[in-house]
Amino acid sequence: MSFLLLGLSLIFVLIPLILSKTLNLGLEKDAVVATIRAIIQLLAVGYIIQFVFDAENFFYIFLMVVLIIGAAVQNARKKGVSIQGITWKLIVTFVFIEVLTQGILLGLNITPATAQYIIPISGMVIGNSMVLSILFLNRFTSEIESREAETELILSLGGTPKQAIHRPLISSIQASTIPTIESQKTIGLVQLPGMMSGQIIAGADPLQAVMFQLLIIFLLLTTAVVTSAMLGFLSYPTLFNERMQLLKPEKQ
Amino acid sequence: MSRDTQAAIQFSHVHYQSGDTKILNDITGWFPKNHITTLVGPSGAGKTTLFRLCNGLISPDSGEIYIDDQKISSYEPVTLRRKVGIALQQAVMVPGTVRKNLALPVELQGEELPEETAKEMIRLVGLDERFLDRNAKDLSGGQRQKVSIARTLVMKPEILLLDEITSSLDRVSQQEIEELIIRINETYQTTIMWITHNLKQALSIGEYTWVMMDGELVETGESSLLKDPQNPRVQTFVKGESE
Numbered sequence: 251m252s253f254l255l256l257g258l259s260l261i262f263v264l265i266p267l268i269l270s271k272t273l274n275l276g277l278e279k280d281a282v283v284a285t286i287r288a289i290i291q292l293l294a295v296g297y298i299i300q301f302v303f304d305a306e307n308f309f310y311i312f313l314m315v316v317l318i319i320g321a322a323v324q325n326a327r328k329k330g331v332s333i334q335g336i337t338w339k340l341i342v343t344f345v346f347i348e349v350l351t352q353g354i355l356l357g358l359n360i361t362p363a364t365a366q367y368i369i370p371i372s373g374m375v376i377g378n379s380m381v382l383s384i385l386f387l388n389r390f391t392s393e394i395e396s397r398e399a400e401t402e403l404i405l406s407l408g409g410t411p412k413q414a415i416h417r418p419l420i421s422s423i424q425a426s427t428i429p430t431i432e433s434q435k436t437i438g439l440v441q442l443p444g445m446m447s448g449q450i451i452a453g454a455d456p457l458q459a460v461m462f463q464l465l466i467i468f469l470l471l472t473t474a475v476v477t478s479a480m481l482g483f484l485s486y487p488t489l490f491n492e493r494m495q496l497l498k499p500e501k502q
Numbered sequence: 503m504s505r506d507t508q509a510a511i512q513f514s515h516v517h518y519q520s521g522d523t524k525i526l527n528d529i530t531g532w533f534p535k536n537h538i539t540t541l542v543g544p545s546g547a548g549k550t551t552l553f554r555l556c557n558g559l560i561s562p563d564s565g566e567i568y569i570d571d572q573k574i575s576s577y578e579p580v581t582l583r584r585k586v587g588i589a590l591q592q593a594v595m596v597p598g599t600v601r602k603n604l605a606l607p608v609e610l611q612g613e614e615l616p617e618e619t620a621k622e623m624i625r626l627v628g629l630d631e632r633f634l635d636r637n638a639k640d641l642s643g644g645q646r647q648k649v650s651i652a653r654t655l656v657m658k659p660e661i662l663l664l665d666e667i668t669s670s671l672d673r674v675s676q677q678e679i680e681e682l683i684i685r686i687n688e689t690y691q692t693t694i695m696w697i698t699h700n701l702k703q704a705l706s707i708g709e710y711t712w713v714m715m716d717g718e719l720v721e722t723g724e725s726s727l728l729k730d731p732q733n734p735r736v737q738t739f740v741k742g743e744s745e
Contacts, residue, residue: 399590399592399594400594400596402559403590403594403596404596404606404610405559405583406557406559406583406587406588406590407583407584407587407606407607407610407653407654407657408580408583408584408607408610408611408657409580409610410580410610413610417596493558493561493575493579494558494579494580495558495559495560495561495579496559498520
């Protein structure tokens with residue numbers, strides 16, 4: 251695809267802008283900013299990835315993964331500011347997810363140890379983990395608030411923090427993983443996944459594209475459950491002090 | 503209050519604040535062992551906070567609290583909370599049956615509640631055994647309160663803190679719970695502290711009374727003090743409540 255043809259595809263940005271203006275939706279500014287950011291970020295990433303692919307140097311691959319994790323942490327931490335040390339908890343979670351998934355993929359020779367595979371797969375896995383973290387943190391903080399009376403009831407009856415937080419924690423883990431599991435149930439029926447579609451458009455064998463897509467689906471399932479569970483179990487102890495008291499924001 | 507009586511809970515210059523708001527200001531006093539003491543005072547006086555301190559759900563910013571002459575901070579939190587049971591006004595229930603709610607304190611210790619104990623507890627609070635299989639969310643306000651008290655009693659606490667447990671109940675349920683609390687006190691020698699807005703109730707069931715206002719303990723003694731308070735602020739409060 252040439253830059254001229256890509257420029258023509260901006261028609262798809264103009265349509266929502268015109269609609270927003272006509273219907274007074276107030277989306278113009280956000281839509282323009284999002285489009286400009288997407289163009290700059292993706293083009294930059296394109297050039298960087300091209301450079302890393304050509305270099306075939308493990309250090310550059312490592313650096314790219316660190317950048318991906320850093321950006322994901324920066325984005326997700328805003329949703330968990332009420333949880334002490336959330337930045338480190340997110341870093342530990344994302345690093346663990348990356349090591350777990352790449353360890354299995356490379357260790358079992360499922361994918362080759364090249365930048366072409368490691369970087370895009372890491373991007374998808376960490377990106378999904380970031381979305382899951384945001385969903386989990388949103389749900390967990392609201393569950394803690396809405397179930398504060400129940401949590402304190404269990405503490406007041408001699409329960410431990412783990413027992414007291416059990417229901418909000420499990421419910422948050424379940425709620426944050428539901429979208430991943432539900433979307434996987436209808437995959438291929440309602441929509442063709444983006445990565446698979448991209449490969450087919452680029453001329454890849456459809457069966458190969460499907461097989462890679464299935465690999466990603468399996469990875470994302472692991473990512474979803476491990477991210478929520480890990481973040482949950484890392485986060486809940488910071489909600490209590492050593493006297494097994496539920497900390498309120500003003501007392502934290 | 504005569505110091506011949508032993509103290510179940512003692513407060514020494516206790517302060518507590520939430521954010522910038524002072525909730526308790528220099529509380530010094532004591533609750534006698536094996537007796538019923540009522541706490542009265544306007545809303546926002548710090549009564550519930552005082553109970554939460556006693557159960558260890560929060561800790562004072564300064565000052566000391568002693569339970570049976572032992573610093574509260576020296577108790578293991580779980581041991582303290584099972585010694586000092588608390589039943590709150592909201593009577594929060596966990597989802598499930600009444601049986602599940604009654605079993606909660608025991609299950610938290612990894613044990614099971616014997617069926618006989620469940621039946622004994624539900625009968626003790628004046629409810630029929632068939633209630634054990636009812637869903638807790640279908641209970642009326644009075645029934646929830648009774649289940650909440652029974653659930654706290656399952657732990658066999660030595661000290662029982664009751665936070666406005668009858669304020670939303672009709673006269674009959676109120677009287678049933680008053681009789682129940684007196685019976686528990688007489689049967690098990692349980693030390694009972696009861697927050698109430700109802701001065702008549704404070705006079706009739708409490709042997710001793712604390713009057714709290716704006717986070718301070720302003721008057722304390724035998725409940726009859728409510729008939730003839732010495733402190734001018736308490737006089738105004740009692741007059742306002744009686745009208």
